[in-house]
Amino acid sequence: MSAPTLPAHGTAAAVVHRPGRMWTRALSYWLLNYRRTWRGSVVSSFLTPLLFLAAMGFGLATLVDRGPDDALGVPYVSFIAPGVLAATAMQTAVGESTFSVMGAIKWQRQYHAMLAGPMGVTDVLVGHLVYVALRVLVTSAVFLLVAGALGVLLSWWVVLALPVAVLTGMAFATPVFAFAATTESDAGFNVLFRFVVMPLFLFSGTFFPISQLPGVLQPVAWFTPLWHGVSASRALSLGTAEVLPVLGHVLVLAVWTAGGFLLARRAFRSRLEV
Template sequence: MYNVVEPWGLADVQGARTPPSLRVLAYYAYAYKRTWRSSVTTSFLYPVLYLAAMGVGLGSLVNHHVRTVEGVRYLTFLAPGLLAATAMQIGANDSMYPVMAAIKWIRTYFAMLATPLKVRDVLIGHVAWIAVRLSFVATIYLAVMAAFGTVRSPWAVVALPAAVLTGVAFATPLSAFSATQENDQGFITIYRLALIPLFLFSGTFFPVSQLPGWLQPLAEATPLYHGVALSRMLVLGDLRWWPALGDALYLVTLTIIGLVLADRTYHARLVV
């Protein structure tokens, strides 16, 4: 039987101290050392630029014509939507090219799988890292939003986990998709057909009620719509329990479906 007495005199490996998926998470954190500066800078500049250009610039034009959007200034309306949309972009980015790299280019997953780590540890560790990164970015974003004076409620604190959830809800199904791909062509299609339309038409920049009637239910069925709606309710303090819980439930369900699918596609790809 396997019962190695570890030389450092702690628990045997079966009672390992660090859960396997956390060891995977630690790899990403380690690798992040080389990019964190540029990452933090981008995370800070992105909301500043967007809120300045779209919120203040375009916003003054909007305010001039319609005074308020859903009862608030345009900048205030826009900011929580952008938070959710940014979370989507990060969740999607981090579950496409990095997954392809870990399978084909750098082969990180195979290095991990030659050790006691299992496919599930590798998957959960990767998704956990995406969640960690999302929480960094969302924190900075919320701080910038506060500086722009768009935060209207203490519930905005909960917009942080909501943004993480929005990002992860994209990350798990896209990880499942990425693990089936032979090259990065499919990612470009995902951007063109899914992410960019979602970014533009999910209520981030204008209320979905502005869309033609037949398009509204379609927009309301997309995950980003729910992420944006949840984020906006929390940041503006306009909290109604039913839609809020429904939005959260939608995103949690998508996350779980994505995880189940990714578990399958990861196994099919990595264990042959």
């Protein structure tokens, strides 16, 4: 009897490969790596959003709340808290989806090491994305706990803002994964942070209603994932949420996430499959 032949790429690992079923191994690597580096993320992930909340919500709020009319209808700190929550989810997700992805392809090449075993490209992508989702989840949960302790959240419905924040983060993470997998230089990340992330942070309703923007810019804000994340989180936090509008925001975020995932999977296959 002749010996069984291996697939064309000639590795025994390919025989037992089950695409899409071993992403937990990729996740375990990123979790182990974070155990060694988490101290470096304390300021950016946890302290910075709380400092924004304190400076804007308790500092600037003393001027806003003394205005001639109560245009917001709620204390300013309660208005911006869910906005900062969604914006923090965006920043955390983008930060975890840029240099680490490029590094895993081009510099440290962790993805190549994973693919040398029984994992497939989809496993590598999904495992890393789940890690990013967990990072966003933990950061958002800590923010909500501190904001709740400060008494700036006005409704118990705000607990639903946590999954909304995670979905907001993933609506950014998946397309940024696709971008990071296709770019050859980290110079593109500077453009991304300066001309996409920062303008969205400032002009997607985080600190003031987008109705205050020039009319031509308001439809741009409606199209962005951050505005939908801010609007859904704010409605839940203030107790003004209605089912259909919130579901509409969630649907838009889900479409961004799914579309970005398809682009990321295509980009990963282009860069990593031989």
